[in-house]
Amino acid sequence: MITFDGVTKRYADGTVAVDRLSLEAPTGEITVFVGPSGCGKTTSLRMINRMIDPSEGRVLLDGVDVTTIDPPALRRGIGYVIQQAGLFPHRKIVDNVATVPHLLGWNRKKARDRAMELLERVGLDLGLAERYPFQLSGGQQQRVGVARALAADPPVLLMDEPFSAVDPVVRTSLQEELLRLQAELNKTIVFVTHDIDEAVKLGDRVAVLRVGGHLAQLDDPATLLSRPADDFVREFLGRDRGIRRLSFVPGQEVRLRTDLTAPASAEVAGLRAAAGPWLAVLDEDGRPLGWVKVADLPASGTLADVRPAPYGTFVRGRDSLRAALDATLLSPSGCAIAVDDAGRAEGVVTREALNEALDRVAGGAHA
Numbered sequence: 480m481i482t483f484d485g486v487t488k489r490y491a492d493g494t495v496a497v498d499r500l501s502l503e504a505p506t507g508e509i510t511v512f513v514g515p516s517g518c519g520k521t522t523s524l525r526m527i528n529r530m531i532d533p534s535e536g537r538v539l540l541d542g543v544d545v546t547t548i549d550p551p552a553l554r555r556g557i558g559y560v561i562q563q564a565g566l567f568p569h570r571k572i573v574d575n576v577a578t579v580p581h582l583l584g585w586n587r588k589k590a591r592d593r594a595m596e597l598l599e600r601v602g603l604d605l606g607l608a609e610r611y612p613f614q615l616s617g618g619q620q621q622r623v624g625v626a627r628a629l630a631a632d633p634p635v636l637l638m639d640e641p642f643s644a645v646d647p648v649v650r651t652s653l654q655e656e657l658l659r660l661q662a663e664l665n666k667t668i669v670f671v672t673h674d675i676d677e678a679v680k681l682g683d684r685v686a687v688l689r690v691g692g693h694l695a696q697l698d699d700p701a702t703l704l705s706r707p708a709d710d711f712v713r714e715f716l717g718r719d720r721g722i723r724r725l726s727f728v729p730g731q732e733v734r735l736r737t738d739l740t741a742p743a744s745a746e747v748a749g750l751r752a753a754a755g756p757w758l759a760v761l762d763e764d765g766r767p768l769g770w771v772k773v774a775d776l777p778a779s780g781t782l783a784d785v786r787p788a789p790y791g792t793f794v795r796g797r798d799s800l801r802a803a804l805d806a807t808l809l810s811p812s813g814c815a816i817a818v819d820d821a822g823r824a825e826g827v828v829t830r831e832a833l834n835e836a837l838d839r840v841a842g843g844a845h846a
């Protein structure tokens with residue numbers, strides 16, 4: 480566990496970058512520092528590995544004041560990833576990653592084997608291992624940066640805006656890779672970002688800082704989004720806070736209707752009095768084929784004769800209500816079809832059901 484105990488950092492020119500910061504980053508969790516430019520995120524992070532020492536207060540690593548530990552010894556247990564990956568330009572990718580194990584006294588073969596294993600783990604094509612950093616894309620370089628930080632298997636990982644210089648698609652895949660890795664590795668991670676979406680996606684806990692280095696709020700993402708501590712945090716979370724909150728409500732929370740589906744074999748004559756203006760048509764295995772509008776049905780025949788409109792689905796056992804809402808927006812009916820892992824329809828989610836689920840889960844979704 481990393482503990483900030485009343486930490487203040489005053490630079491030589493008098494700037495107070497961090498002001499009496501007290502918080503804990505629990506072992507095995509991702510703690511995110513988020514806030515506007517200049518709020519002291521980087522300064523706080525660097526006080527953990529002693530690139531900067533506090534002016535007042537203490538930073539403790541598992542109860543030990545880090546200023547009592549020699550920086551090189553301290554940093555052996557702390558991986559560090561920065562924005563532009565910071566790779567050694569004249570070393571091949573594999574050697575970039577093997578450097579730390581090599582410094583720790585591993586022989587060359589063992590260090591390289593470890594490097595290759597890590598490169599694979601972070602999802603890098605191993606064909607790139609013999610290249611130099613400039614021959615890699617920004618996203619690939621970031622993967623190497625993460626592999627290098629993990630090389631000595633440190634219990635703590637500090638990440639300073641590691642994904643902010645890559646495009647949004649690559650950033651999403653790097654974030655997912657990090658979450659996948661963390662599920663296996665359980666490192667104590669402190670992650671700095673100015674992107675609130677990234678913060679709530681990655682953080683087990685999110686610390687929102689305001690300029691002057693004050694901690695405005697520290698909470699898990701769902702609580703942060705539903706109960707911002709003050710106007711600054713509310714403003715920082717942005718207008719689409721409601722949409723983001725949906726990501727933290729499991730799909731199982733939503734009520735399903737089974738009276739709005741019909742098999743393709745159904746006779747249209749029997750469907751005139753359907754429960755809703757639209758019906759989800761299912762094949763013989765129960766998989767959705769699309770939507771039909773009851774008012775537009777022909778006079779006779781079965782639903783198999785009607786061309787269904789495209790549909791939106793979400794996997795109820797796995798997805799959040801955000802996916803469910805997205806699916807409703809993509810459906811002509813304004814409803815989503817909930818499916819199981821095998822793609823079979825479990826029922827239909829209406830907008831009313833979405834609202835109900837939100838109200839129930841968050842104690843007032845429209846607050």
Ligand SMILES: Nc1ncnc2c1ncn2[C@@H]1O[C@H](COP(=O)(O)OP(=O)(O)OP(=O)(O)O)[C@@H](O)[C@H]1O
Pocket residue numbers: 490491492494495496514515516517518519520521522523673
């Ligand atoms: N060496 C320094 N000397 C004086 N002031 C500094 C120094 N380093 C940082 N600062 C100031 O301390 C404050 C906090 O800086 P810091 O880099 O920690 O913020 P940050 O939240 O990481 O910002 P960003 O998101 O822009 O990187 C800023 O006002 C910055 O100008």
